[in-house]
Amino acid sequence: MELRGRSVELAALDGLLATARGGGSAGLVLLGEAGVGKTSLLSYAVTTAAGFRVSQVAAAEPESELPFADLHALCRPMLKHLDRLPPPQRDALATVFGTAAPASAPNLFLVGLATLSLFAESAARKPLLCVVDDAQWLDQASAQVLAFVTRRLQAESVVMLFAAREPVREFDGLPARTVEGLDDFDSRALLNTVVRWPLDERVRDAILAEARGNPLALLELPLAGAPGTLAGGFGLPAALPLAGRLEESFLARSRSLSAGARRLLLIAAADPVGDSALMWRAARRLGIARDAADEVRTAGLLTIGATVRFRHTLVRSAVYRAAPDADRRAAHHALARVTDERADPDRRAWHLAQAADAPDESVAAALVASAGRARYRGGLAAAAAFLERAAALTADPALRADRELAAARALHHSGALDRAAATLRRAATRPAGDRRTALIGLLRGQMAFSARRPHTGPEDATALLLDTARRLAPWNAALARETYLDAFASAMLVGRLATGPGLAEVARAALGAPCPQEPARPQDLLLDGLARHFTGDHERDVPLLRRAVSAFRDPRLPPESTIRWGFPVRHAANVLWDDDAWHGLSERHAGVARELGALAVLPVALNQRIAVHLHAGEMRDAAALVDEAREVAEVLGVQRPGYGEAAVAAWCGPAGEASKLIADSTELAEALGEGVGVTWFQYLAAVLHNGSGRFRPALVAAERAVAYTGELGFASWALPELVEAAAALGDRNRAAEAVSRLERIVAPGGSDWGLGVVARSRALIANGNEADRLFREAVDRLGRCRASAMRARTRLVYGEWLRRAERDAEARAELRAAYESLSRMGAEGFAARARDELLVSGEVVRPQDRPMSTELTPQELRIARRARDGRSNAEIGAELFLSARTVEWHIRRILAKLGITSRRGLPGALPEAALEA
Known part of the structure; x- marks a missing residue:
């Protein structure tokens, strides 16, 4: 295939195919205006993919609301491999493709993993090329x-190739290449292939200028008029944009067709499935003769074989948009009547909806049923589209409002916040009712909370x-x-940035809410405990919060409760300084979020797991989760503050990068109205500066973190940082004040974590035997819980105190233990501080042997640990969202790096830190 002016693009495609032939995988998104040649480049890839399995699909605008329609079309040639997938993955694909009755809605990650596994199975013997054209219309x-x-x-x-007219939000971050127009030389050469008659140079220049190097324009615009009109300088409707001119060119051809041929084109445009048998059944209902196909073929607009293909997607859009409304409705009505109601009820309902010109309850009810099926298949966007259309076809005002409310809720959960807000506003204009008004207010509040602008103006989430x-x-x-309880979560998030009701106001209001049932539900215990806590009733809040935390750790708890209230219940565990509960709750939250495919909350859950790992001194595990959280954010296409990334940087450095990341994330958290994030980043800044011994900026950051007394959790964690910095600077009064505040916060919980931190803080401002006793108590208490990082830091400050007390032998023992622990963890700043103290004490410090696990990437380390524990490749892939083939590839690399020949050697080859994780 010869394509003029595309040598760079062709070389890139050749490179992708070569990568797959060599056992690797690649993906590329081609971007460019309609007609610029993206489809021709895709065709080149298909033509030159010798030895590949090829699957291709062209997305179409009318199908963009049907969930998984395009994925199903792309996977259809590979479904013979479906039985090779693990049962959960196989069932997930069968559910979303509508070939199995759903037991529950499969999560998006499981569907993605199943698709990845299906592609890997299809590529087991031959490389696989997947091609998606017009990706801007993918559902x-x-x-x-x-x-x-x-x-x-x-x-x-596997090679994944996409072509789209404009960037696709879901593809942000994927490799992309913009396809530009041809240069003047190639444009003239291409124009000469269609204009074979004498042409005035001024007219030729005008055509070239209008086409701007667009190959389709160069091929089609000259054919829009006769050579005579073209020579006279006519036939180029300059008032239209280029895409409109191309559509007009195609329409000019269609106008010369008979009425039957034009109706056949319209039927094909109205149903993008491309099933020629379905098209002909609909054509017969409209009385269209078979010879109409000859006309559309001769005009070069449509090719009819086993499938139906348009000359270009602009032909489809031009024909469909130019048709009179009555003709479009007739085409959809005919297609609905010939679509099997049992085999494809959703597409039939959609055609009936497009055919309706007035409210029709039977069609609206069918759309509501389709919405339910779409929701079970995981297609929230499709469910919303069905419900929106159902509402438009509903005559009864109250029922219409209920359907609009349901559509807004589905739009909100699918992430389409602007459309959700518009739909909710329409529902609010319908006849009022107490129940509906309350539910509309609830959704408005949840939407404001999700929008991460909870403190702005009338849409204050907490107030709503x-x-x-x-x-x-x-x-x-x-x-x-x-x-x-949702209001509590909102108030916790907005924290110090609240301009409306804060935690105290929510607590006072919640105290008066009667509990409707006994025994109380976990969420009722949590609400009452938080209400007591934030109104200062500390005699009654601790027992309630402990019961709530215990109830939320019950494995029988519905996963939806974990998803909805994971944030406030983890806050309750932090209020109690119960790091075992914090660990268990965060682990469950992340696991359930993965299982349900709750993408909106998964990054939050992962960031909590990162904090838990850092608390336990498991810095490499934390770093591995940073990568996963970033990948999830890319899938969502959202920008979030770097909560986990900044935390790892604060502990592990380098300091310059960490400071910039903290500053940038603080700015974004402020812009999003997340006051708790501002506190978190100020706490991290204090950790970072204390680690490097820069106590003045550490003190400033810690004071900012603790300034808002309404916040607990992260603000409380900053108090020990403030004590350490103030004590190092000799400001005992400021340190003593912080210790007193910390004692009041920690005392009710009575945990080893909290009391150990209090003992450490008191030791920093004590003298003589009292300081020595408190340091030892702190090391002992922190050794009984998960606070390994703080325990190592406590041995560091204890060693520093011993050195100043000229107890050099004891000092060296503590400093050496601190240095070894902090180095093994990867807490570079604190480790360097311990090393410097050792050097001052007169000890020769040898660089710590780097653990063998540092030779492995974070992903390899995660895989190695699971393989060590006996999990299969498929099980590891399911946990880490990788194909079994990729897991096996990593295992081979891991074994080679560790110098062993089989998985049986992993327990001995992985270092002790990895064995304990």
């Missing part, structure tokens, strides 16, 4: 899965949720209490 679910798969490809011998809880109380006390 959202298919786009998310295909983006997920492309990011996870490693050793599967608080008001809604009061409205709900008279007719649904249980839902009202849950809404108060």
